[in-house]
Amino acid sequence: MKEGPDIAQIGALIGDPARANMLAALTGGKALTATELAAVGGITLQTASAHLAKLEAGGLLLPRKQGRHRYFTLADETVARPIESMMGFAASRGHLRHQPGPKEPALRKARICYDHLAGDYGVRMLDSLVARGAIDAVGDGLALTAKGEETFQCIGINVADLKASRRPLCRSCLDWSERRAHLAGSLGKALLVNFFDKGWARRTAGSRSVIFSPEGERQFLALFPVETPVAA
Amino acid sequence: MKEGPDIAQIGALIGDPARANMLAALTGGKALTATELAAVGGITLQTASAHLAKLEAGGLLLPRKQGRHRYFTLADETVARPIESMMGFAASRGHLRHQPGPKEPALRKARICYDHLAGDYGVRMLDSLVARGAIDAVGDGLALTAKGEETFQCIGINVADLKASRRPLCRSCLDWSERRAHLAGSLGKALLVNFFDKGWARRTAGSRSVIFSPEGERQFLALFPVETPVAA
DNA sequence: TCCATACTTCGACCGTAGCCGAAGCATCTC
DNA sequence: GAGATGCTTCGGCTACGGTCGAAGTATGGA
Incomplete structure (x- = not known):
């Protein structure tokens, strides 16, 4: 002992x-x-x-x-990290303390997780980035590809700056509401900041949910499409 | 709230x-x-x-x-996972509760972390696997390479079996004593089981430390060399 | 200077949770 | 069946930690 x-x-x-x-x-x-x-x-x-x-x-x-x-x-x-993993555990056991109010759905849709985007939109973003080959999902980790570097430059993120920091560029973070991975790390943070700067989205007071403006939402969905099955 | x-x-x-x-x-x-x-x-x-x-x-x-x-x-x-990440936090803050006895060094050398090898030997093993190109350290994640698949086959691990399970093959796990990553996931588990089966190492009663036999230690160190600098 | 705001410290109250001795089941051994 | 072993339940003690009212300190603004 x-x-x-x-x-x-x-x-x-x-x-x-x-x-x-x-x-x-x-x-x-x-x-x-x-x-x-x-x-x-x-x-x-x-x-x-x-x-x-x-x-x-x-x-x-x-x-x-x-x-x-x-x-x-x-x-x-x-x-x-411990807090997030405890949330993951609690969610998996159904220990939710939701007061099912109007905020609940918003929270599941898009919210801040430490400093990056989580929720449905966070998961969608990562899925889309992987699908287009900007990020490689390899093993349980994530890595930026050369093609991805280009992509982010277009979006307005200077990847070179991020690489200078010691913090990992890409990190996968388990989403407690979706139970799937979303993008964390300095790149995840930079993307969220980018959305705020562009006015696509904003924080809400007293909550972790992220609210997209109508125009911002349109742009976001266009930028991160999901491959939809052909038939209805 | x-x-x-x-x-x-x-x-x-x-x-x-x-x-x-x-x-x-x-x-x-x-x-x-x-x-x-x-x-x-x-x-x-x-x-x-x-x-x-x-x-x-x-x-x-x-x-x-x-x-x-x-x-x-x-x-x-x-x-x-939460427990391990809490250990990581506590270790980073120096909240150790060590009764510095003979077991302490053994614990830092090699121990079990849930179901895989951790400690100095765990970190060394992963380093060596990465150095020889058996595992790719990409971003903050790990991935098995084609070359690695061969390697593990030689060691006596059927990678195909592991792939059949839904559990991730490679996962990096932060080591609280070394503060570096070691190999977790089904591959990490398989390796440890393999060492036990070969008689290279055994568990100790009442502790998490893993004891290598003299012969097992020799084999292990030979199998997972570290690139040593040229000069003394 | 005087007041409002943001926060901390003090002191007292109270409930809960941890703890163990003793007794009670359950299971194995002989 | 008798006795040993592993574990649970019960009852009562105790202490610690969370709580708030009231008073005290710092900062900002008028």
Whole structure:
């Protein structure tokens, strides 16, 4: 016994409902203030403050002071990964806590997963990129092809810049709603940022869902077609 | 709020030290009895029984009754994945709970990770396979090459059989002690089983470490060489 | 300077969950 | 059948952690 890393600590941190809600909200990749996090956790500000102190001490969160606000983000990708895989587990067991409201379908359609696009649209995008040979799905990983490099240049993404960073370019991320892979990594992030910049889509306040404008949706669907079977 | 899967439940289950120890022990892939798990958790049998009931109800464990014993295993790979990624996180933060004993070095050298080889030897094996072109490290994923298929046939692994299963052939798994990737997936499992069958290595009771016989070690190192720099 | 806002600290309350001793089933061995 | 072994259930104790009200500190704006 007593071998290996101590997983009980991080487990306990995630194990409280209020904290779990906060962390799940931060999976959206956006920095949130203590007050906002108190709201998503369904607790008062004092209690939230105590929780946030614990999460910070545990190395899960990074605080950033800005004026009289304190913004929190997930510390890095090694924090996001356990959370995502736990969501995958929970989804596979049907432990959903959905209050089936209008937001639910929107969330399944397109949402932010840490810093890239997930949901139906995220899966569709990757499928389409693979189908056209821009990305190779090889084994359980993903790789950019020469043809893909061209494609992304056209879209307006400078792949050379991304390659300079140490972060993996392509990474496959399991989607809890679709149970299929979507594109993560720096390329996944760059694509989402690109959509925002072009005004095709925007974030929603207080939710992880991504809303496409009518025009943006048209463009997106045209850019990432799916091969439809011939007959109806 | 209240969107997406409920991660608090699984977090709380992993969050108790006794349960975390049990789960970590089961990451070794071997089925363990309630009494054995009580020992690794450092608690009495009654308490362990209560914990195991909770883990089972939460869908983390699968019990199998055999005579007057009850054997427990992790339910499936979707359970092992969050645990492994949490170990990765904890290791990256230095949350080790090592009782530095004689077992520690052995554990870092070679151990079981769910069902495949991890530790220094696991990392070395993958490095060597990549260096000789048997496996392609592409993006963050892994893929078997044509040349590799030959190689594994020689070693005594029927790749065609593995391909028939739905489980991914190659998967990269982050090693918490080495902080580098080793080979998981059905191929990783097949290799480890192969070593056991050949008598090169064996499991140890009550630990996840893998012990190589002197002859087995010689063979293993010869089979998976590392390109050493020329000078001393 | 004065007030509003954002957040933290303190202190007290309370519920839950972990823990074990003792007793109760179930299964195997002889 | 008697006894040993593996495990579960019950009951009661205890402690820890989550919760909030109230008061305190920092920042920004008028």
